[in-house]
Amino acid sequence: KTPIKLLVLPGDGVGPEIMQEASRVLAWLEKNRDVTFDLTYDLVGGASLAEYGVPIRDEVIEKAWASDAVLFGSVGDPKWAHVGFDKRPEIAILKLRQELGLFANLRPAKVFDALVDASTLRPEVVRGLDIMIVRETVGGIYFGEPRGIETLADGTRRGINTEVYTTGEIERVARVAFDLARKRSNRVCSVEKCNVMESGLLWKEVVTDVHDRAFKDVELSHMLADNCAMQLVRNPRQFDVLVTGNLFGDLLSDLASMLTGSLGMLPSATLGAVQENGKRPALYEPIHGSAPDIAGQGVANPIAQILSLAMLLRYSLDMQAEADLIEQAVANVLASGLRTADIMSEGMARVGTAVMGEAIVREM
Amino acid sequence: KTPIKLLVLPGDGVGPEIMQEASRVLAWLEKNRDVTFDLTYDLVGGASLAEYGVPIRDEVIEKAWASDAVLFGSVGDPKWAHVGFDKRPEIAILKLRQELGLFANLRPAKVFDALVDASTLRPEVVRGLDIMIVRETVGGIYFGEPRGIETLADGTRRGINTEVYTTGEIERVARVAFDLARKRSNRVCSVEKCNVMESGLLWKEVVTDVHDRAFKDVELSHMLADNCAMQLVRNPRQFDVLVTGNLFGDLLSDLASMLTGSLGMLPSATLGAVQENGKRPALYEPIHGSAPDIAGQGVANPIAQILSLAMLLRYSLDMQAEADLIEQAVANVLASGLRTADIMSEGMARVGTAVMGEAIVREM
Ligand SMILES: CC(C)[C@H](C(=O)O)[C@@H](O)C(=O)O
Ligand SMILES: CC(C)[C@H](C(=O)O)[C@@H](O)C(=O)O
Numbered sequence: 183k184t185p186i187k188l189l190v191l192p193g194d195g196v197g198p199e200i201m202q203e204a205s206r207v208l209a210w211l212e213k214n215r216d217v218t219f220d221l222t223y224d225l226v227g228g229a230s231l232a233e234y235g236v237p238i239r240d241e242v243i244e245k246a247w248a249s250d251a252v253l254f255g256s257v258g259d260p261k262w263a264h265v266g267f268d269k270r271p272e273i274a275i276l277k278l279r280q281e282l283g284l285f286a287n288l289r290p291a292k293v294f295d296a297l298v299d300a301s302t303l304r305p306e307v308v309r310g311l312d313i314m315i316v317r318e319t320v321g322g323i324y325f326g327e328p329r330g331i332e333t334l335a336d337g338t339r340r341g342i343n344t345e346v347y348t349t350g351e352i353e354r355v356a357r358v359a360f361d362l363a364r365k366r367s368n369r370v371c372s373v374e375k376c377n378v379m380e381s382g383l384l385w386k387e388v389v390t391d392v393h394d395r396a397f398k399d400v401e402l403s404h405m406l407a408d409n410c411a412m413q414l415v416r417n418p419r420q421f422d423v424l425v426t427g428n429l430f431g432d433l434l435s436d437l438a439s440m441l442t443g444s445l446g447m448l449p450s451a452t453l454g455a456v457q458e459n460g461k462r463p464a465l466y467e468p469i470h471g472s473a474p475d476i477a478g479q480g481v482a483n484p485i486a487q488i489l490s491l492a493m494l495l496r497y498s499l500d501m502q503a504e505a506d507l508i509e510q511a512v513a514n515v516l517a518s519g520l521r522t523a524d525i526m527s528e529g530m531a532r533v534g535t536a537v538m539g540e541a542i543v544r545e546m
Numbered sequence: 547k548t549p550i551k552l553l554v555l556p557g558d559g560v561g562p563e564i565m566q567e568a569s570r571v572l573a574w575l576e577k578n579r580d581v582t583f584d585l586t587y588d589l590v591g592g593a594s595l596a597e598y599g600v601p602i603r604d605e606v607i608e609k610a611w612a613s614d615a616v617l618f619g620s621v622g623d624p625k626w627a628h629v630g631f632d633k634r635p636e637i638a639i640l641k642l643r644q645e646l647g648l649f650a651n652l653r654p655a656k657v658f659d660a661l662v663d664a665s666t667l668r669p670e671v672v673r674g675l676d677i678m679i680v681r682e683t684v685g686g687i688y689f690g691e692p693r694g695i696e697t698l699a700d701g702t703r704r705g706i707n708t709e710v711y712t713t714g715e716i717e718r719v720a721r722v723a724f725d726l727a728r729k730r731s732n733r734v735c736s737v738e739k740c741n742v743m744e745s746g747l748l749w750k751e752v753v754t755d756v757h758d759r760a761f762k763d764v765e766l767s768h769m770l771a772d773n774c775a776m777q778l779v780r781n782p783r784q785f786d787v788l789v790t791g792n793l794f795g796d797l798l799s800d801l802a803s804m805l806t807g808s809l810g811m812l813p814s815a816t817l818g819a820v821q822e823n824g825k826r827p828a829l830y831e832p833i834h835g836s837a838p839d840i841a842g843q844g845v846a847n848p849i850a851q852i853l854s855l856a857m858l859l860r861y862s863l864d865m866q867a868e869a870d871l872i873e874q875a876v877a878n879v880l881a882s883g884l885r886t887a888d889i890m891s892e893g894m895a896r897v898g899t900a901v902m903g904e905a906i907v908r909e910m
Binding site for chain 1: 622631634636640666667668671687688690693694695702703704705706707708709710711712713714739741742743744745746747748749771772773775776778779780781793794796797798800801803804805809
């Protein structure tokens with residue numbers, strides 16, 4: 183079989199150590215399944231700044247285009263804050279999203295049965311929670327022009343950013359959300375702020391239009407972003423798939439993740455458009471940050487990284503059985519009582535990054 | 547004594563019924579304290595649309611300028627959604643903020659001891675919670691130009707909104723936050739998204755600068771908005787005063803309110819700049835919406851409206867003792883077991899809007 187080309191970008195902070203555990207799973211798959219991986223490693227974020235003085239090199243973008251998928255660790259070490267706005271570690275992920283056209287960020291917020299008590303919410307409010315947030319990631323206020331800080335004649339300065347959404351950008355991410363809903367509970371809630379923003383007004387109109395034209399079988403509702411922030415706390419299980427813009431998606435998906443009480447457990451996928459050659463660029467990363475405070479100590483939770491690999495198998499390689507296998511192995515290891523520090527609770531066995539990774543592979 | 551001029555704007559939905567209960571408190575104050583009120587009532591939101599075809603008349607803005615403070619109910623009845631973006635009921639509140647320069651929205655998120663169990667969060671996470679969110683309300687993406695929906699030559703449409711913050715706008719709201727912190731736990735956390743937005747970069751810089759120049763005794767920290775959404779769920783009691791822009795403030799303050807489990811209980815104040823005549827325009831309103839689904843049934847919770855009046859006494863009239871008295875009366879009535887439907891729990895006595903209002907006045 184032709185080997186599957188993966189670009190592996192561990193990043194900074196805990197990135198490299200958790201990526202190590204995902205590699206174990208890759209090795210297991212090569213040994214036990216009819217698949218081989220052609221792995222290319224490279225530096226991004228703080229690691230790239232240290233070596234090359236930039237958060238990401240153009241060469242890395244080219245390697246990403248040449249791969250079947252990108253497995254990403256994490257970036258954002260604040261020790262690089264001084265290098266300036268256009269060289270911050272985060273540029274690595276923003277540039278990958280933009281250059282590869284990775285417009286649909288899929289972020290599951292799922293409560294693991296074994297970890298219901300890790301949530302700050304009452305167990306009866308979050309048990310069984312399983313939301314999928316689809317966040318637009320190459321448009322909106324993250325990238326709109328004009329932007330910057332300008333100085334007026336009188337010395338006043340103005341910080342400016344522009345939210346822009348086109349009908350096409352809204353339509354394609356809405357389609358991803360509706361498609362996902364069909365494989366889940368068949369409900370999509372579209373989130374904007376159409377009562378104060380025209381970009382939200384257009385968002386709502388286009389999502390409705392796509393629904394009426396092509397997804398009439400899916401239940402569609404609309405919610406204002408402020409109300410959504412509240413509803414996620416009041417009764418998060420009312421949601422199945424949420425679809426929203428870049429900025430609202432940033433806040434709401436982090437909020438939804440925290441509801442689960444297990445940030446270190448949650449993966450994400452970011453998908454681009456299917457290309458003429460049939461390939462679809464895609465990047466998989468944990469939703470948590472690079473946690474520089476615990477980096478290098480071997481205590482970080484590798485589960486989000488391992489589950490990101492499971493999403494890669496599911497969405498880029500159509501290896502559903504193997505994705506299921508990994509997810510089941512994670513659930514079993516948790517049920518057996520193993521815990522990294524971030525999810526530790528009384529009566530459980532506290533283990534480090536490597537022991538957790540090994541246990542999951544053994545369980546497979 | 548010269549009567550205090552109040553403009554009373556009940557709005558639509560439950561607005562009029564809960565305002566009725568605030569009026570009871572005003573009447574009590576006139577009878578039992580050395581104060582008289584000169585009350586002017588007018589229509590806004592859905593009520594104004596029904597009568598005049600517009601969400602607010604210029605005349606109402608003039609009356610607001612002529613008053614010592616505005617007591618506002620709620621607007622937003624969705625039955626007016628069809629009238630179009632520039633005539634929606636919400637315009638009433640947006641225009642009042644903008645025309646009166648009401649730039650600092652103070653939103654306390656406080657957990658009442660008697661209502662700890664109304665929160666979806668675990669009691670040990672929220673007991674004693676007392677946050678004050680200071681949200682900028684006349685700038686940012688709500689009002690920035692250019693804005694609108696444009697059609698390109700190829701038929702594509704683009705929705706556009708612009709976030710703009712000037713040094714002056716940031717400085718004045720930061721000062722309000724630092725001043726408030728001094729009367730509380732002396733800590734301010736400033737929230738933006740400076741890792742992707744230049745307007746956030748400027749925000750952070752100006753807040754830091756104001757701090758270093760004039761408020762060095764107050765503890766200042768900075769947090770990204772997505773992280774803040776998470777931290778509010780993970781450990782809300784870490785915060786004292788939060789200061790943020792219009793859009794982040796909209797989501798984060800609603801989120802913080804919901805943590806308390808008693809949305810129907812929370813008031814807000816929105817303050818403008820002190821004028822040459824020494825007056826400071828100010829508007830007081832419940833944070834909840836107009837809840838058209840329960841309007842007219844006499845079941846809405848009047849406490850947020852009554853506590854909004856308490857904030858009016860505190861911030862516009864410097865009647866601290868009377869504000870304390872109202873707040874204590876509310877706490878006592880709750881402790882006695884009276885509950886409106888929204889905060890009802892087992893073993894408590896369910897009452898309607900009027901009975902709750904009467905009970906609070908009696909307790910005073
Ligand atoms: C690192 C940062 C630029 C990024 C974002 O804001 O999109 C992150 O918070 C995320 O959600 O992936
Ligand atoms: C009614 C609406 C325009 C308003 C806002 O978004 O500011 C409301 O949500 C609020 O928070 O006061």
